[in-house]
Amino acid sequence: MAAPWEDVLCDTAAIREAALVAVDAALLAGVLMRTEGRPNASDVVNYAPFTLLPSAVPRALFEQAYAVQQDFNLLVDAISQNKEFLEHTLASTIKVDDFTARLFRIYMQVLEEGLAQSVFLGINRSDYMFDRGVDGTPALKQIEINTIAASFAGLTSRTAAVHGQVLQVLGKSEEASRLLPNNPSKGLALGIAKAWELYGSPSAVVMFLVEEVQRNIFDQRCVENELWNRNIRVIRKRFRDVFEKGSLDDARRLYMDGQEVAVVYYREGYVPQNYDQQNWEARLLLERSRAVKCPDIATQLAGTKKVQQELSRPGTLERLLPGRTEAAARIRATFAGLYSLDMGEEGDKTAAAAVADPDRFVLKPQREGGGNNLYGEELRQVLEKIRDSPERTSYILMDKIKPQPAMNYLLRAHSPLQVSKCISELGIFGVYVRRGKEMVMNEAAGHLLRTKAIEHADGGVAAGVAVLDTPYLV
Ligand code: ADP
Ligand code: MG
Numbered sequence: 505m506a507a508p509w510e511d512v513l514c515d516t517a518a519i520r521e522a523a524l525v526a527v528d529a530a531l532l533a534g535v536l537m538r539t540e541g542r543p544n545a546s547d548v549v550n551y552a553p554f555t556l557l558p559s560a561v562p563r564a565l566f567e568q569a570y571a572v573q574q575d576f577n578l579l580v581d582a583i584s585q586n587k588e589f590l591e592h593t594l595a596s597t598i599k600v601d602d603f604t605a606r607l608f609r610i611y612m613q614v615l616e617e618g619l620a621q622s623v624f625l626g627i628n629r630s631d632y633m634f635d636r637g638v639d640g641t642p643a644l645k646q647i648e649i650n651t652i653a654a655s656f657a658g659l660t661s662r663t664a665a666v667h668g669q670v671l672q673v674l675g676k677s678e679e680a681s682r683l684l685p686n687n688p689s690k691g692l693a694l695g696i697a698k699a700w701e702l703y704g705s706p707s708a709v710v711m712f713l714v715e716e717v718q719r720n721i722f723d724q725r726c727v728e729n730e731l732w733n734r735n736i737r738v739i740r741k742r743f744r745d746v747f748e749k750g751s752l753d754d755a756r757r758l759y760m761d762g763q764e765v766a767v768v769y770y771r772e773g774y775v776p777q778n779y780d781q782q783n784w785e786a787r788l789l790l791e792r793s794r795a796v797k798c799p800d801i802a803t804q805l806a807g808t809k810k811v812q813q814e815l816s817r818p819g820t821l822e823r824l825l826p827g828r829t830e831a832a833a834r835i836r837a838t839f840a841g842l843y844s845l846d847m848g849e850e851g852d853k854t855a856a857a858a859v860a861d862p863d864r865f866v867l868k869p870q871r872e873g874g875g876n877n878l879y880g881e882e883l884r885q886v887l888e889k890i891r892d893s894p895e896r897t898s899y900i901l902m903d904k905i906k907p908q909p910a911m912n913y914l915l916r917a918h919s920p921l922q923v924s925k926c927i928s929e930l931g932i933f934g935v936y937v938r939r940g941k942e943m944v945m946n947e948a949a950g951h952l953l954r955t956k957a958i959e960h961a962d963g964g965v966a967a968g969v970a971v972l973d974t975p976y977l978v
């Protein structure tokens with residue numbers, strides 16, 4: 505799986521020169537982030553971290569990931585409409601996990617009142633690693649699917665050009681010309697625009713629901729700009745603003761400051777820290793409204809780790825996707841081993857296996873955003889402590905995926921230039937729009953490759969661990 509630039513990796517002079525070019529190219533292309541010190545100001549910005557060189561990705565696995573994305577879109581959408589499945593699957597989790605329980609309560613409350621929303625927009629990102637099998641052949645294995653606030657569609661739309669220039673500087677023009685174009689920010693915007701259009705009120709706006717701390721604003725601006733270019737107004741608001749200024753009319757149309765909102769695109773609301781009591785109230789108001797929520801609360805629940813684990817049970821995919829056996833098979837082929845820790849014999853066996861051989865597994869709580877999973881000795885200690893208590897059911901267990909590392913340079917502001925042993929994670933963006941029962945859009949909208957040094961078990965770009973990358977198909 506080696507990329508054809510092993511030869512330059514040790515040429516320090518060439519690498520130094522290429523790194524200077526790379527950083528300037530990234531700044532010029534808009535691969536930007538606000539700084540840690542001033543996360544809400546754009547007067548000082550820096551480049552978002554990225555690899556100096558594109559990473560090799562097996563073409564067949566890349567194509568497989570694209571080919572299964574529409575299936576995943578259908579699956580997530582089907583789960584979001586299946587109350588019985590969500591209720592049954594999350595029953596044990598919501599007894600012990602307060603965050604999931606609160607989301608679930610809103611979900612039930614909204615269903616009881618009756619949905620005002622009739623147009624649905626899903627934007628997700630299915631993440632994979634390339635597991636090295638016993639015979640050395642890599643296989644595509646899903647890490648998870650993110651159904652809320654999946655980020656980096658914007659910045660990743662701009663990294664291929666940067667890597668192309670780096671390869672040129674290193675005398676690899678031929679390889680540079682083979683890097684794939686990639687514009688998921690446009691794909692996301694097309695989905696949002698479609699939902700906005702179907703909502704059917706030309707004067708209504710799209711609302712990006714954003715965090716208090718907005719370091720990754722440029723990533724979002726890429727999508728926003730695509731909407732402005734299509735003459736769709738975008739506003740950026742926080743939960744706090746919704747609490748203070750949001751309201752519903754008799755038909756449960758959503759208004760912010762008197763302005764009707766057609767689409768709410770969440771880039772917030774996926775971790776407990778995003779919520780205080782007011783924010784929970786704001787979330788409920790949004791969910792009750794007829795505005796198109798991306799995602800609606802059901803779709804957010806469809807992205808929980810517990811749902812992911814239940815999907816791996818024999819027959820579940822087939823039940824959720826009746827008449828689509830081939831889609832179910834394509835999806836299943838990407839699953840790693842996933843195990844329930846529910847109370848009972850099956851969960852006891854899972855816990856015992858994990859404690860006996862912790863390096864084979866990852867222990868995952870119902871959390872998003874990186875940095876929450878447990879590995880190795882820590883996994884063993886935590887599980888040993890809670891193995892006989894219902895607390896264990898807030899976790900799932902997953903087989904650890906073990907990719908083949910490759911050497912690269914990770915470019916980060918204020919960090920020395922040094923070669924690292926790295927592994928990569930490929931994400932495919934999915935976008936779909938449904939009106940009532942009719943699917944009107946179902947697309948794979950582009951990709952994201954993130955790479956990190958192997959010493960970090962966990963964590964994404966926003967967490968400061970992984971960096972942006974570009975796949976070079978081999
Ligand atoms: P989160 O929702 O917090 O992003 P993920 O399931 O995506 O949680 O895991 C976070 C990171 O942990 C991933 O980006 C990946 O680097 C690592 N990871 C997760 N699951 C596995 C696994 N089964 N094998 C190896 N690494 C994993
Ligand atoms: Mg993740």
